[in-house]
Amino acid sequence: MATSPLPALDNSDPRLLLAVENRVKNIFVTQSEDTRIKKAENVNYIPVVTETSSKVLEAGVNTLQKTLVLKKQAELDEVDKQLALKRQEFKSCAEALAQRRSELEIKQQQTKERAMKFEKFVAENEAKRHRALRKYEAAREQNISKKKEKEDLTQQLKHLRARHQVLKERMAKYKIYEDYLMKTLDYLPSTYHDNGSESLVMPIIRRHETLSITHQELLQRLGRLEEEVEQGQRQLRTMKHGHSIKKLMANKELSELQSELETLKEKNKQAEVNLLLEQGLSREKVEEVGSLLMAINNLAEQCYLPAYGPLENMDTLTMMDMVKEYILDKADTERRARRLMESGSALTSRTALTDKRDRGSMKNIGSKTQIKSSSKASRKSEMTS
Known part of the structure; x- marks a missing residue:
């Protein structure tokens, strides 16, 4: 009130x-x-x-x-x-x-927002960097392939120029024979020219022409096969190069993922440490808790009761309950024993008191009789006097 x-x-x-x-x-x-x-x-x-x-x-x-x-x-x-x-x-x-708390909360919110923006900015920059790396790798691969093609074409051009030079030298070498044959034809009579188609030279010439044509076709076919083989080799080289590049990219991504995993692990460890610090736990408290658990286990071993089952399967709370019950049982036994001892001592004290009282009453009776006898004697002396 x-x-x-x-x-x-x-x-x-x-x-x-x-x-x-x-x-x-x-x-x-x-x-x-x-x-x-x-x-x-x-x-x-x-x-x-x-x-x-x-x-x-x-x-x-x-x-x-x-x-x-x-x-x-x-x-x-x-x-x-x-x-x-x-x-x-x-x-x-x-x-x-x-x-101050509101100001701190506002500042904390601002720092969180800034951190989120910075993380977003870093993620965007990382994505841009990955895209730029991919473009750079693609451009580098294309440049390498173009350089290979240029080198192949220059090599083919050198080969064709060398062949052209060889053929030119061969034509210059056989030019004298052509001139000689043309001059011999000029010196032949007209009758020989009319019957030349029927002569034995024309089938040889035709045979040579067919052989030269087949030779050219075979050379062309061989060139095409060589080009196909070279193209296949180039494709194989490009595939090997692409495979190696993909392998390098995969290794790079794997290393980046491993580094991210390590950073995440570090962040998790830092977060756990911060959580322990926020909850007020420290190494000393952890050691104290460990020592407390060891003490509980030792007490449970000393105060074991078979009614609670095996000691290995008990948790901490069950062990504490068992120790509590054991201690209460011992305290109850001690109280009963003390009560019995106190009751025995009380009985002995009562008997002693009764004995003292009896002795005191006997003394009082004796003193009373003495007083009565003395009073009677004094009365008799007074009467006689």
Whole structure:
């Protein structure tokens, strides 16, 4: 039930000041002036009290209950004022702390947003870098293939030029034979020209022409086969090169994934450490918990009860319950033994008290008989006297 506070008292209130006046002493008119002066010398005048009421109340001894109530009321008002000041200070401190907490939360949110933006920026840059690397690898592969084709074409051009030079030299070598045959034809008679188609030379010439044509076709076919073989070799080389590039890219991605895995592991370890720090756990506490578990296991081994089953399958709470039950059982046994011992000691003390009482009653009876006999003897002596 809430009590209503008493009204506050102000020390400057004139009603609380104790006004004491120097009253005039009662003097009879019939007294002479000399006696008045002589008696005035031994008069103790009442001094004027100029102190405050609270000091007067503190210094007073034979004060009334109401005055004591006023004194306590003044002290209570002072305590209320101090309490109000402390509440105001606490309220201002709480408001300042709340404001600081809100500011810290805002700053934390801003840092989180900045971290998220930075992570997004890093991810975008990483994606751009991967795309640029892929484009660079593709362009490099294309440049390498173009260079290979250029080298092959230059090699073919050199080969064709060398062949052309060889054929040109061969034509220059056989030019004299052609000129000689043309001159011999010019010197032959016309009748020989008319019957030349029927002669034996024409089948040889035709045979040579067919052989040269088949030779050209075979050379062309061989060139085509060589080109196909070279194309297949180029394709094989490009496939091997692409396979090696893909292997390198796969190894690179694997190394990047491994590095990401290591960073994630580090982040997880840091997060676990931060979590342990936030929860107030430290290495000393962990060691203390370990020692506590070892102590519990030792107590469980010492206080083992077969009703709880095998000790290896018990958890910590079950072990503690078992130890508690064991201790309670031992304490109950000890209390029973003490009760039995106390009951035995009480019986022995009772018997001793009864023996003492019996002995005291016998002594009292003896003393009473002695007193009676002495009183009778004194009476007899008095009668005889």
